[in-house]
Amino acid sequence: MPNRFCRTLLFLSSFFPLFLISAILARKHNLFWAVVFIFIGLVSLIALKVYLDFATKKVNPETLRVQSFQRCGEEMLNYILTYIFPFMVDFTQSADQLLCFAIFFVVLGYLFVHNNMIHINPMLNFWGYQLYEITLPNGDTHSLLAKSKLRRDMTIEVVLIGEQIYLEKK
Numbered sequence: 001m002p003n004r005f006c007r008t009l010l011f012l013s014s015f016f017p018l019f020l021i022s023a024i025l026a027r028k029h030n031l032f033w034a035v036v037f038i039f040i041g042l043v044s045l046i047a048l049k050v051y052l053d054f055a056t057k058k059v060n061p062e063t064l065r066v067q068s069f070q071r072c073g074e075e076m077l078n079y080i081l082t083y084i085f086p087f088m089v090d091f092t093q094s095a096d097q098l099l100c101f102a103i104f105f106v107v108l109g110y111l112f113v114h115n116n117m118i119h120i121n122p123m124l125n126f127w128g129y130q131l132y133e134i135t136l137p138n139g140d141t142h143s144l145l146a147k148s149k150l151r152r153d154m155t156i157e158v159v160l161i162g163e164q165i166y167l168e169k170k
Helices: 003-014 017-027 029-055 076-088 095-114 122-126
Strands: 060-068 068-070 131-133 139-144 154-161 165-168
Touching: 003 017, 003 029, 003 060, 003 095, 003 122, 003 154, 017 029, 029 154, 029 165, 060 139, 139 154
Parallel strands: 139 165
Antiparallel strands: 060 154, 068 131, 131 139, 154 165
């Protein structure tokens, strides 16, 4: 599956809690949008889970030796600030506010996908994944989604799920 597809799933699923908050805020005044928010959130969450489960079952994993690693997540505060936005939308007003919300979300999605900000995803943490930036013995750096706690000079089986993004094989 293409790298952009994977990053888009990671983006949409990372905002599942935001979709849930928006649905709760919209439900009394605009049931249609509440259902849309829930639908997008659930579909993206389920699609990501299916994608990750499928990827870990690939037959030909690679073996990598982790020279060094660093946990990612220093931009979490910026991510959390986006949760303020749905509290500013008044679902009783015109469709203009919803259009502004949609434009904001599309711009945010573009930045997230094109800047490879996959490490900002609380749903991955909820499922037990940590995102690491790993350095291999040859000096190459990659992103690694893993449930294991990494150690220096550890050997790990992985599958490639995107451009320089590996997933630990269970």
